[in-house]
Amino acid sequence: MTTAHLPDDAEVPPPRVEEVSEGIFAYIQPNGGWGLNNAGFIVGREAVTAIDTCFTVKRSRAFAEAVRTAAGARPVQTLVNTHHHGDHTHGNFVFAPGATIIGHERCRQEAIATGLGTTAFWPQVDWGEIRLAPPFVTFAERLNVYADDLRVELIYVGPAHTTNDIVAWVPERKLLFAGDVIFNGGTPFVVMGSLAGSLAALETLRGLGAERIVPGHGPVCAPAVIDDVAAYLRFVRDVAGKGFAAGAGPLELALETDLGRFGEWLDRERLVANLHRAYSELRGEPQGTALPLAGVMPDMVAYNGGQMPRCLA
Ligand SMILES: [Zn+2]
Numbered sequence: 534m535t536t537a538h539l540p541d542d543a544e545v546p547p548p549r550v551e552e553v554s555e556g557i558f559a560y561i562q563p564n565g566g567w568g569l570n571n572a573g574f575i576v577g578r579e580a581v582t583a584i585d586t587c588f589t590v591k592r593s594r595a596f597a598e599a600v601r602t603a604a605g606a607r608p609v610q611t612l613v614n615t616h617h618h619g620d621h622t623h624g625n626f627v628f629a630p631g632a633t634i635i636g637h638e639r640c641r642q643e644a645i646a647t648g649l650g651t652t653a654f655w656p657q658v659d660w661g662e663i664r665l666a667p668p669f670v671t672f673a674e675r676l677n678v679y680a681d682d683l684r685v686e687l688i689y690v691g692p693a694h695t696t697n698d699i700v701a702w703v704p705e706r707k708l709l710f711a712g713d714v715i716f717n718g719g720t721p722f723v724v725m726g727s728l729a730g731s732l733a734a735l736e737t738l739r740g741l742g743a744e745r746i747v748p749g750h751g752p753v754c755a756p757a758v759i760d761d762v763a764a765y766l767r768f769v770r771d772v773a774g775k776g777f778a779a780g781a782g783p784l785e786l787a788l789e790t791d792l793g794r795f796g797e798w799l800d801r802e803r804l805v806a807n808l809h810r811a812y813s814e815l816r817g818e819p820q821g822t823a824l825p826l827a828g829v830m831p832d833m834v835a836y837n838g839g840q841m842p843r844c845l846a
Contacts, residue, residue, distance in 0.1 A: 590661025593624020
């Protein structure tokens with residue numbers, strides 16, 4: 534495989550703030566690749582409700598500064614984590630101890646179990662002094678959070694991208710913060726969650742009737758993105774089914790797979806990791822069975838011709 538689709542050495546553009554509904558903002562970090570996630574916030578009369586933080590201290594402080602620019606002196610009172618991954622949670626401490634940090638029960642557990650482990654994959658990144666601040670208010674299925682009178686429904690849809698994915702649905706605005714259940718322009722990544730579960734989660738999202746979606750990575754989008762992500766995952770499922778029957782390993786199968794239009798998406802090496810998850814499910818293992826990233830990263834590196842996937846955070 535070539536590295537033609539990896540970002541070059543050029544600096545990625547700076548993050549941008551987009552008002553996606555009155556008083557509701559998406560914080561978009563180009564180019565949406567590894568570690569360059571989106572966050573969001575809702576500005577209330579006296580306080581702010583934030584959704585996710587960033588991977589590095591510098592990026593998380595820039596997010597906090599963007600919140601201050603839009604919200605003035607209003608404090609972040611509520612902080613929701615869509616899942617445990619470090620690009621969405623490392624910066625929680627920037628809003629502590631003032632903010633009530635909310636997530637799925639397994640988000641808390643996995644954030645604690647992972648610690649700062651992800652940083653070891655990308656030693657060249659300027660992480661800063663990250664202090665872990667996992668969610669300390671947790672739930673299992675649903676929780677409503679109010680930003681003044683505006684109801685934000687937190688809905689568990691996992692296992693999907695991870696074991697602990699929640700989405701933040703604002704029904705009054707038909708606006709959805711989808712976390713990493715939706716990548717827009719980037720390759721979906723289900724090795725830490727479930728392929729079948731992701732397809733089910735996408736149907737749940739479709740049923741909400743969102744008009745706008747803030748994905749976990751990539752630009753704000755229309756609900757048609759749900760079809761794109763589902764098409765990719767069905768493609769992976771079909772490829773895996775044939776490869777599994779033929780006795781091919783995930784890496785061998787990935788290397789001989791023509792991704793077609795999906796090859797234009799960022800971080801296509803995730804294919805081999807996604808095949809590992811598909812194989813787990815074909816073996817009959819329960820959705821969300823642990824497949825540590827350290828075990829599949831070497832195959833992604835091999836798929837990339839020996840190069841570690843780039844993290845430009
Ligand atoms: Zn993630």
